[in-house]
Amino acid sequence: MKRDPFNQYIKDPDKKARLYLIITGAMIATTILIVIGTLIFILLLVGVI
Numbered sequence: 894m895k896r897d898p899f900n901q902y903i904k905d906p907d908k909k910a911r912l913y914l915i916i917t918g919a920m921i922a923t924t925i926l927i928v929i930g931t932l933i934f935i936l937l938l939v940g941v942i
Contacts (some may be wrong), residue, residue, distance in 0.1 A: 903909050936942045 903914070933942070
């Protein structure tokens with residue numbers, strides 16, 4: 894049987910918390926980038942930019 898490195902990484906509480914913060918930060922960053930891209934697209938369609 895092969896060991897799963899992800900499950901071994903999750904067993905340590907400090908690493909688990911760090912991974913949680915990284916994933917949360919990435920989700921917030923992608924949301925902000927999607928909103929900015931949508932606003933720029935709408936402004937381009939309207940002709941403001």
